[in-house]
Amino acid sequence: MICSTFRRYVLFALPVLLAILLGLTAAAYAAPIAQDTPPVSPPLELPSARRGRMIYQENCASCHGRQGLGEGPLASELEFPPAQFADAAIARQTSLARWFHIAKSGRAERMMPAWGDRLSDQEIWDALAYAWTLHQEEGELDQGRTIYQERCARCHGENGLGDGPEAPPDMPDLTSFDTLDRSLASWFDVVTEGRNDMPGFADTLTEGERWAAVEYVRSFVYRPLTPPTYEPGEGVIRGSVTNATPSGPVPSGITVTLRVFDSETFDEVRNFETTLGEDGTFRFEGLSSASEWSYMVMLDYAGVPYASDVRSFPEGSSELDLPVTVYEPTEDGSGIRIERAHWFIDFEGQSLLIGEMYIISQDGDRVYVGGEQVAPDRRVTLRFPLPAGYQDLGVDPGPIGQRFFVVEDAVVDTLPVPPGQGIRQVMIRYRYPYQGKRLEFQHVLAYPVAHLNVLVNDVGVKVSSSQVTFQGKRGGSGQQFLNLAGSDIPAGEVITLSFEDLPHGDETRAAVGSPVVLVAVIVALAGALAAIGYLIWQRQREVPAMEPSAPADLSELEMERERLILSIARLDDEYEAGNIDEDVYQRERSARKARLLEVIQQIQELSES
Known part of the structure; x- marks a missing residue:
């Protein structure tokens, strides 16, 4: 694979x-x-x-x-x-x-x-x-709690504070962070053998019971996995659905779903439904306004899913506004363009290893829903041609066969494309075999491209092109990249990269194969493409790519949903702290939110089936 x-x-x-x-x-x-x-x-x-x-x-x-x-x-x-x-x-x-x-x-x-x-x-x-x-057995903390309350609380206190009714003056506080440097084994020895005025329990508790007791005591310095219980309250969520297409009708009469998430894990715990009013507004009452819960509104308009931001009630407030913006659909994709394209090229044996990253914009005031149908309820909205002879294809966010498909030597996306700048990001990777020391690599671009950036691992090869110009070498720490770039490339243009002195066999494995050099390579690349590096690192942390053709798995999708919600919240924090530019923030947020909608839809479909 x-x-x-x-x-x-x-x-x-x-x-x-x-x-x-x-x-x-x-x-x-x-x-x-x-x-x-x-x-x-x-x-x-x-x-x-x-x-x-x-x-x-x-x-x-x-x-x-x-x-x-x-x-x-x-x-x-x-x-x-x-x-x-x-x-x-x-x-x-x-x-x-x-x-x-x-x-x-x-x-x-x-x-x-x-x-x-x-x-x-x-x-x-x-x-x-x-x-x-991860090492605890099921029910071990509950068992430990029972043992602690029966055998230990009279001295150590019900909550480990050392304030039990029979506590001596020097009873330690088991909830103190000072205990974090103590191993569980050291506590187990004390419980087994006793110390000072504390009796040993080797004869009255089994080994498993003693371990359960100290496991429970350890939980005084962290919050275990036990989830909170959602309780209704006085919270009210209201909002309006705005049609951003000029002259578009005010949406009404459609189902609005309110999803409730655990703010720490982003597990979905509840959902509520209501109907959108004639004036395009909705309202949910009787909600918990506690900070433990986050909320998101979802709805379908004209066959396209939309969602609000994910928000919690402000501290001390029982009211929250969650507006949603929708668009009229269109089958006209003439407003699609590539804001930025990045090609990363390395070598293994006698193959190019190619990674492509595309940042998509859509000019207009309607959501592009595509034309050609490639699967039930799936239309082609974006097309990324592949060079003839490619192998081992992968797409992020994948896998192929769900949102992405391969049609006539092109990767096609089926997710509707709303208006906006940098609203979609797609990463494609594949192997391209070659023979000999020279290669004319040709790759067509289906859309107009404002900026194309090419980075080639500098392993002694020569690369030239009439469409992208050599910008010099980038990188450091012993690892260099040949950088070529071009601007204002028209749709349908065939980019030709001419390679000379291509490596053979395993000549390049040592260049990036060892972990020591690998760190230097990535640091060097991060220096050359700092903004992309940050976002790719964040995206990999939050939404790891799946293997091509992997079947949809409910647990994996639920985990990805949690990562996406958390990643959007982190992105908001980074923006508010001034660490991300406005255009990067809006572009990345739109891309993550679009992926979140897709994942939630897949979860719903799998749950219903």
């Missing part, structure tokens, strides 16, 4: 490789670790395993596996086997403080990056809280 073959190569699978850089969490915990942990920053608030689940899945699961078994999709490519968080014997011998120190600072000798450069301290604590739960 394409991913297992190409993940080592930076230009072919840039999103995946960025995940390798950020996700090379090697087996730092594979054996019991001496508890000589330097002082670490305590959490700003109680770490949340539920909030950390998404952070873990985005950043750690690619190596450690979704269940913490060390079987992530990238694990086989690491020199050291990833730690198995699900192994209780490993977890019990270390401490959360030690895990935090390693996760934040990294371990260069094992090629593990310092996550402190990418995540806040609180995000790291949250991710570790989730990782901690």
Whole structure:
């Protein structure tokens, strides 16, 4: 498969490789670790395993596996086997403080990056809280709670504060973050053998009961996975549906669905329906206004799905406005254009490894719904021609056969295209075999392109073109890229790249194959394309590409829905903090929101079937 073959190569699978850089969490915990942990920053608030689940899945699961078994999709490519968080014997011998120190600072000798450069301290604590739960057995915390209340609460207090009715003056506070540097094994020994005035329980509790008790005590310093319960309240959500097509009618009489999400995990917990009024307004009452819940309005207009932003009630308020904008449909796609196109080219053996990224705009005031039908309820809205002879095709966000299809040597998208600048982003990757030392690579562009940027891994090849001009070399840290660029390219133009001195066999594997050089490559590319690099890294964290032709899986789609909602919220935070330009923010937000609508539709279809 394409991913297992190409993940080592930076230009072919840039999103995946960025995940390798950020996700090379090697087996730092594979054996019991001496508890000589330097002082670490305590959490700003109680770490949340539920909030950390998404952070873990985005950043750690690619190596450690979704269940913490060390079987992530990238694990086989690491020199050291990833730690198995699900192994209780490993977890019990270390401490959360030690895990935090390693996760934040990294371990260069094992090629593990310092996550402190990418995540806040609180995000790291949250991710570790989730990782901690992976070794726990079902019902273990409940069992531990019962044992604690019966055997321990009289001294340690009902909530571990050391304020029980029989507590001595020096009773420790088990809820203090100071206990984060204690291993579970050390507590187990105390519970077993006793210490000072505390009796041992070796004769009165089984080994499993003692482990359950200390597991429960550990939960005093983090919030477990137990979800909250949605309770009705006094909250009111109202909104209006605006038709942004001039002279378009005011929508009315259609079903409006309010979806309720857990604000920490973005699991959908409830949904409500109402009918849009004659004036294009809607209203939902009796809702919880607690910050634990987020809301989104969805509706279908003229066969196209639309949604509001995802929002929570403002603090102290019981009212929330969720407006929705819709458009009239059209089958005229003449307003489609490519704002920016980026081609990344690397080499393996006697093949070009090509990654293409397209940022799409649509001029007009109607949503383009396509013309040619390629599947039931699926029309072609975008077409990306492929060069004859391509192999091992992949698309992000994929997989092929659901939203994307291959029609006559072209990747076609079937998602309706609303008006706007940079409202769609598509990434395509494939292998292109060649023979000999020279190649005329020809690739047609179906739409007018404002800017085309080409980066070629500099492994000694020569590349030239009459349509894109050489801009020099980009990069650093020992890794260079040949950069070519062109502007105002008309639709239907065939771009020809002439290659000379092409490598043979495995000549280029060493150039980007090792993890050490790989890090330098990505850093160099990030320097050349900082804005794209940031967004691709974010997109890979939040929406990992699926294998071509992979069947739709409900759990995977639900996880992707959660990642997308969280990614939009993070994007909003980055924009409000001034870290992202307005045009980049609007473009990326539109693309993520469009993907979110598609994923929610797929979830609904699978659930109904």
